[in-house]
Amino acid sequence: MKRRIFAFALIISLLASLLSSCSFALPPQKQVREYFGYFDTFSSLTVYTSDEELFESAADELDSLFEDYNKLFDIYHSYDGVTNLRTINENAGKGALKVDERLIAALEFGKQMQDLTNGHTNIALGSVISLWHEAREYSKKNPDSAYIPDADAIKSALLHTDIDALVIDRSSLTVKITDEKLLLDLGAISKGYVAERAAELILSLGIKNFLINLGGNVLSCGQKPDGSEWSAVVEDPFGKSKDGFTSPISISDRTLVTSGSYQRYYTVDNKNYSHIISKDNGMPPERFVSVSIICPYSQSGLADALSTALFCMSLEEGRALVESLEDVSVLWIFPDGSFEQTDGFGGAK
Amino acid sequence: MRKSDLLLLSSVLAIALIVFGICAALYLGKGETVVVRVDGEEYARLPLDEDAELLIEGVNGGTNLLIIKDGKAYISEATCPDLVCVHTGHADELKSIVCLPNRVTVSIEK
Numbered sequence: 229m230k231r232r233i234f235a236f237a238l239i240i241s242l243l244a245s246l247l248s249s250c251s252f253a254l255p256p257q258k259q260v261r262e263y264f265g266y267f268d269t270f271s272s273l274t275v276y277t278s279d280e281e282l283f284e285s286a287a288d289e290l291d292s293l294f295e296d297y298n299k300l301f302d303i304y305h306s307y308d309g310v311t312n313l314r315t316i317n318e319n320a321g322k323g324a325l326k327v328d329e330r331l332i333a334a335l336e337f338g339k340q341m342q343d344l345t346n347g348h349t350n351i352a353l354g355s356v357i358s359l360w361h362e363a364r365e366y367s368k369k370n371p372d373s374a375y376i377p378d379a380d381a382i383k384s385a386l387l388h389t390d391i392d393a394l395v396i397d398r399s400s401l402t403v404k405i406t407d408e409k410l411l412l413d414l415g416a417i418s419k420g421y422v423a424e425r426a427a428e429l430i431l432s433l434g435i436k437n438f439l440i441n442l443g444g445n446v447l448s449c450g451q452k453p454d455g456s457e458w459s460a461v462v463e464d465p466f467g468k469s470k471d472g473f474t475s476p477i478s479i480s481d482r483t484l485v486t487s488g489s490y491q492r493y494y495t496v497d498n499k500n501y502s503h504i505i506s507k508d509n510g511m512p513p514e515r516f517v518s519v520s521i522i523c524p525y526s527q528s529g530l531a532d533a534l535s536t537a538l539f540c541m542s543l544e545e546g547r548a549l550v551e552s553l554e555d556v557s558v559l560w561i562f563p564d565g566s567f568e569q570t571d572g573f574g575g576a577k
Numbered sequence: 578m579r580k581s582d583l584l585l586l587s588s589v590l591a592i593a594l595i596v597f598g599i600c601a602a603l604y605l606g607k608g609e610t611v612v613v614r615v616d617g618e619e620y621a622r623l624p625l626d627e628d629a630e631l632l633i634e635g636v637n638g639g640t641n642l643l644i645i646k647d648g649k650a651y652i653s654e655a656t657c658p659d660l661v662c663v664h665t666g667h668a669d670e671l672k673s674i675v676c677l678p679n680r681v682t683v684s685i686e687k
Binding site: 258260261262263264269270272459460461467470471472476 | 612614616617664665666667669671672673675677680682684686687
């Protein structure tokens, strides 16, 4: 009888230990949330976790973060009860406006990037960018009468791009533009900047291993559950290699941002014009087809600003700027398919 | 050792093996899977190693034709104006196919 009891006890304990080890051994599942309709692009959050509830609530919070910033940064639409970039632009030359603190912070960041990049990333370039936007939208719908903006129109728009006309008052949370023809456009930094805010949010919710993709701006923290690193490739701007221009690059705790003329462009008389505009002449630069930046994940806004700025700078100027910064690597791809990269970028093949 | 003890022992072992088997199957998974999502919601999940065709109904009536052939998944045709999804080529672990107008994505997951 004693032996029988012993046997039962053995069975129960064996089963219990097996079951518990099984549930502990259950691997974290890959959870993905995709977002459409923000920043005119596609975004996603990827987390490996066995805590589905935590993931869902984090993904919901990220959804509202995207929604908020999308409204604040929108220059084409107005939203009830929101003072956004469009409102600020419409009030250029008029009085000061009280705006959301998050918009103040983003505009301040924009000013910093203006200083850092010698004006190549300029959030006050909206008057010129809008000429190109108009021409691009029209030309895509009417390819037969496609056009580029008039040179004189560009010239006069360039006169209204001085960032100093943007006056930010931190203490009263107000913003005013003193040049009535100046337009703000955060396009050159918005995705990276918001990806950075997104990462802060996800980390604050206790998720340490994740990847955020905001319209091609990729940012990741931690590792995958098997200990391997998150990785990404730089897209082949020529579309030849479907596997990418580079081998997979480890981006754990890093961000990878690319500015490329192949992403958004339109065609006039067989010539392609990209959406990136130089502050020097108001035209799309043609030195490179893409410039990619890798830097720490917490500087995704910087990476975005740099990718635009370096796209507009000469190789030498870009190199000098990057060398003055810490922990930033770059890959420049030229129209002929050749490339240059700084030490530490790695991956180009 | 009595016969019943032997029975007991072997049944414990059998249960252990079964439980272990389930765990192992869950842990190792079954190779790569093609995951299709529409507007953020999972739409279909197909094995990458089985040839298949799937007409994905995206948002606003748009469609994308997914082809799985020889271990590769790609969009062969679509109703969207830009056809970025078609030009993307095949999806892999690092690169999903994204169709913005139809809000369709195709990803490879392990």
